[in-house]
Every structure is written in structure tokens, then in C-alpha cells.
Amino acid sequence: MPNNYRIAKVSSLLKKEITLILQNDLENDLIRDHFINISKIDLSGDLQHCKIYITSTAKEKVRKEIVENLNTAKSSIRHSLGKRIEMRRVPEIIFKDDVVLDKGLSVLKLLDELKNKNQNNNVEGKDAKS
Known part of the structure; x- marks a missing residue:
């Protein structure tokens, strides 16, 4: 049975750190030029899979492109995340448009x-x- 407190705590930490990575570390003009907010994080009970829902003030077509760029960069985002947090295994991440x-x-x-x-x-x- 998953520990809901632990899931909530790790989700909060992931949201904070991924936000910082998107703001400071990512070298993608499309992502940097638009306001992006992480609206929700769905973390699996075993902490191995993470769906990150984003919102943006951009139009729908641009938002889809932003999500594609984020999913393309997810391995480098995950690598940066691994340097920032202490977890046995950093979860696999996927970005979705909220x-x-x-x-x-x-x-x-x-x-x-x-x-x-x-x-x-x-x-x-x-x-x-x-």
C-alpha cells in the first residue's frame, strides 16, 4: 500500500525542483519565452513514474509544441533532477498538457x-x- 504522505512530499519536492530546472537550466527558447506552470504531478505509488501536467498562457498549438519539447528534453531534466534531489531512483517523467x-x-x-x-x-x- 502506498504511503500517501510520502507520495505528497516527493511530489511537492519534484514540482519545486522541476520548476527551477525549467526556469534556470533548460536551454530551450520556446520554453523560456513562455510562462509555464506545473499544475499537477501524478506520482505512482512506487515513486517510479511521474506525469507532470503543465499549463501555459500560450495558444493550444504552441502549448503542444512546448510539451513535445519538454518530452524531448526529459532525459536531461531527469539527469538534472538526479543531481538536485536524493532519491534511490529518479522517477521516469512524462509531460502532459493540462x-x-x-x-x-x-x-x-x-x-x-x-x-x-x-x-x-x-x-x-x-x-x-x-
Whole structure:
């Protein structure tokens, strides 16, 4: 049974160190030119596999390219991580685009459209009664 406290502690450490690596050590202009945030880390119970979800202010096409670049550079990121933290084995990492923010924004946009449509219908209904 995995120790949830240990997983949370290691996930927090990984998030902190990977953020520093992305900011300071990575020699990739595309990644350096865009604001990138690690939104979530899914670490397996055996601490061997790590999915890193990122968000960015960039457009979807650019975000996909950023994720591809990060996955291309994951071996050097993992190597840098191994120098920074004390773990018996540094987990295998994979970067993924966190689409939750986009989905949330699209839901908010739909709600705004419904609200505006509803307000227009109420105004038209009042005009018809007058």
C-alpha cells in the first residue's frame, strides 16, 4: 500500500525542483519565452513514474509544441533532477498538457453566452408586454 504522505512530499519536492530546472537550466527558447506552470504531478505509488501536467498562457498549438519539447528534453531534466534531489531512483517523467483550464474557460464562456441570451429574452418579453 502506498504511503500517501510520502507520495505528497516527493511530489511537492519534484514540482519545486522541476520548476527551477525549467526556469534556470533548460536551454530551450520556446520554453523560456513562455510562462509555464506545473499544475499537477501524478506520482505512482512506487515513486517510479511521474506525469507532470503543465499549463501555459500560450495558444493550444504552441502549448503542444512546448510539451513535445519538454518530452524531448526529459532525459536531461531527469539527469538534472538526479543531481538536485536524493532519491534511490529518479522517477521516469512524462509531460502532459493540462487542458482543465481550457475546459473551465470554455464552460465560463458558455455560461456567459447563456446569461446574455437569457437577459435578451427577458428584455424582449418585457417589451412585448408593454
